Amino acid sequence: MSNKTKLFLYGVLLVLCIPFVFPTWWMITSSFKPNSEIFSPSLLPSSWSFEPWRQVFTMQPFAQQYWNSAYIAVVVTVGTLVVASMAGYAFARIRFRGQNFLFLLVLTGLLIPSEVTIVPLFRIFNSLGLVDTHWPLILVPMLGPPSVLATFIMRQFFITLPGELEEAARMDGLGRPAIFRRIALPLARPALGAVAIFTFLHSWNLYLEPVVYISSQTKYTLPQALTQFTDAYQGQLWNVQLSAASMTAIPVLIVFVIAQRQFIEGLAHTGLKG
Amino acid sequence: MTVGSSLTRRRYWTTRRRDQLTAYVFITPALLGALAFVFLPLVLVVWYSLHEWNVLADTFNFVGAENYRKLADDPNVPAVLRATAFFSIGLVVLNLALALLLAVLLNQKLRGTTVFRVLFFSPVVVSLLAWTIVWGFLLQDNGGLNGMLDAVGIDGPNWLRSGGTAMVSVVIVQVFKNVGLNMVLFLAALQGVPVSLHEAARTDGAGPWRVFRSITLPLISPTILLTSIITVVGSLQVFAQISVLTQGGPGNSTTVLVYYLYQQAFQFHAFGYGATLSVLLFGIVLALTVLQWQMRKRWVFHEQ
Numbered sequence: 138m139s140n141k142t143k144l145f146l147y148g149v150l151l152v153l154c155i156p157f158v159f160p161t162w163w164m165i166t167s168s169f170k171p172n173s174e175i176f177s178p179s180l181l182p183s184s185w186s187f188e189p190w191r192q193v194f195t196m197q198p199f200a201q202q203y204w205n206s207a208y209i210a211v212v213v214t215v216g217t218l219v220v221a222s223m224a225g226y227a228f229a230r231i232r233f234r235g236q237n238f239l240f241l242l243v244l245t246g247l248l249i250p251s252e253v254t255i256v257p258l259f260r261i262f263n264s265l266g267l268v269d270t271h272w273p274l275i276l277v278p279m280l281g282p283p284s285v286l287a288t289f290i291m292r293q294f295f296i297t298l299p300g301e302l303e304e305a306a307r308m309d310g311l312g313r314p315a316i317f318r319r320i321a322l323p324l325a326r327p328a329l330g331a332v333a334i335f336t337f338l339h340s341w342n343l344y345l346e347p348v349v350y351i352s353s354q355t356k357y358t359l360p361q362a363l364t365q366f367t368d369a370y371q372g373q374l375w376n377v378q379l380s381a382a383s384m385t386a387i388p389v390l391i392v393f394v395i396a397q398r399q400f401i402e403g404l405a406h407t408g409l410k411g
Numbered sequence: 412m413t414v415g416s417s418l419t420r421r422r423y424w425t426t427r428r429r430d431q432l433t434a435y436v437f438i439t440p441a442l443l444g445a446l447a448f449v450f451l452p453l454v455l456v457v458w459y460s461l462h463e464w465n466v467l468a469d470t471f472n473f474v475g476a477e478n479y480r481k482l483a484d485d486p487n488v489p490a491v492l493r494a495t496a497f498f499s500i501g502l503v504v505l506n507l508a509l510a511l512l513l514a515v516l517l518n519q520k521l522r523g524t525t526v527f528r529v530l531f532f533s534p535v536v537v538s539l540l541a542w543t544i545v546w547g548f549l550l551q552d553n554g555g556l557n558g559m560l561d562a563v564g565i566d567g568p569n570w571l572r573s574g575g576t577a578m579v580s581v582v583i584v585q586v587f588k589n590v591g592l593n594m595v596l597f598l599a600a601l602q603g604v605p606v607s608l609h610e611a612a613r614t615d616g617a618g619p620w621r622v623f624r625s626i627t628l629p630l631i632s633p634t635i636l637l638t639s640i641i642t643v644v645g646s647l648q649v650f651a652q653i654s655v656l657t658q659g660g661p662g663n664s665t666t667v668l669v670y671y672l673y674q675q676a677f678q679f680h681a682f683g684y685g686a687t688l689s690v691l692l693f694g695i696v697l698a699l700t701v702l703q704w705q706m707r708k709r710w711v712f713h714e715q
Contacts, residue, residue, distance in 0.1 A: 178558035224441030254452035280444025
């Protein structure tokens with residue numbers, strides 16, 4: 138490749154980067170602009186104002202909402218890993234009666250997006266008195282469609298494990314549960330990582346469900362809270378909103394930069410199987 | 412006696428039986444979850460669609476096919492379906508074209524492609540709401556994009572508030588959000604195309620475009636089909652972007668099916684009709700999946 142072609146390709150790549158990188162840059166820098174300057178086209182604030190970042194916490198119980206999102210995402214992720222790895226292992230490595238039928242049954246769950254079932258689920262949770270609690274946001278992703286996808290991914294992984302390992306363990310007198318826990322699970326770390334990343338992000342981004350189920354401000358999750366930074370006339374307080382958005386995005390971005398390979402391969406892999 | 416029974420018990424609990432028991436225990440949570448949170452509500456949604464059901468008025472009456480007649484007569488439905496189709500098709504076409512372009516660029520022997528890969532992928536991990544909000548901010552009438560256009564002497568439209576640009580804007584925001592995923596899938600597929608085939612075609616005198624069209628494209632067609640299916644089904648679920656950027660407007664030009672369903676069920680409290688719209692959504696997803704199977708058989712070159 139000639140130097141000219143290379144230069145041209147780099148130029149194209151750099152231009153293409155703009156719509157991917159600029160919004161994140163704009164979100165963070167604009168969050169430090171005072172309200173008077175919010176629509177100025179300058180790339181950096183003329184003077185950095187930390188006031189919007191403080192206002193995020195005075196306008197809403199934002200720390201509480203942050204905690205809500207974080208603990209829900211962690212519980213859903215851990216729960217999904219347990220449920221999906223156990224079921225995925227059984228479907229992949231154990232022969233049992235009804236296996237194919239039951240697997241097909243679980244698999245059809247992939248065809249049914251959660252938007253289709255939100256009306257009846259709302260009624261179920263309503264009759265259980267669980268509306269305006271975090272239970273729907275935990276139970277539905279942990280056991281519903283996303284978990285079905287996770288089960289499928291885990292099964293596809295476990296099916297590739299060589300049988301000799303398990304036979305050797307069996308010779309040593311290990312039972313199934315022990316083989317699962319001590320042999321199969323440690324080997325499944327890449328698949329578990331992929332499922333964990335996908336599940337965490339799914340929960341972290343969940344929007345329709347919280348909007349439908351949650352009505353008290355202290356129980357809001359982040360996506361829902363982000364839309365609520367308005368002044369008395371329902372006008373958007375852009376700098377405060379962008380500060381809150383930055384706080385939501387930056388931690389995940391940092392983890393992504395550190396573990397970009399796992400993120401990209403994991404998400405592409407889970408996307409592929411979906 | 413005790414010896415005998417423990418012997419028979421040991422014989423009953425063979426390794427195979429114990430394995431089976433373990434398997435049933437292992438799949439129970441997933442199975443119960445799928446039954447309770449996928450299949451039960453799926454059956455219920457059909458049942459509810461046969462009812463007139465208003466939560467506020469506390470009515471729940473069997474009305475047969477009334478809601479389906481309402482669906483056929485609803486003047487909003489054609490517009491909603493048009494908006495849904497426009498969003499889905501626009502998203503798939505732009506997303507796949509851009510993903511393929513990026514993947515081809517990143518597949519060149521250039522230094523630093525890893526950095527570009529990370530940059531192109533980064534919106535995928537930015538919280539959906541954060542991404543949508545900052546784009547909403549950029550696309551305001553006096554926002555960043557029009558500020559920049561102004562600087563080069565172009566008077567930009569009010570992107571999210573005018574009928575001609577609102578839907579296009581929403582599509583573009585979503586394309587940049589998730590195109591990184593398809594890009595990575597295409598990149599993997601491109602790297603699986605044997606170099607020897609390219610070289611053979613080149614020595615036969617084929618130009619780069621010809622090689623791409625006649626060799627690369629057919630070889631990655633399974634990936635193209637797969638990504639288009641994932642992208643279409645994903646596009647039917649769009650809600651947050653609409654809710655934040657346009658609230659379905661102006662008029663109902665960006666009211667896609669899920670947003671309409673939400674409005675009917677949770678804003679107007681017409682749960683029975685909301686359930687009917689859910690059934691319609693399910694029908695569309697199902698039809699697309701069946702279509703996928705058909706296309707897979709016919710169209711895709713050499714599936715491994």
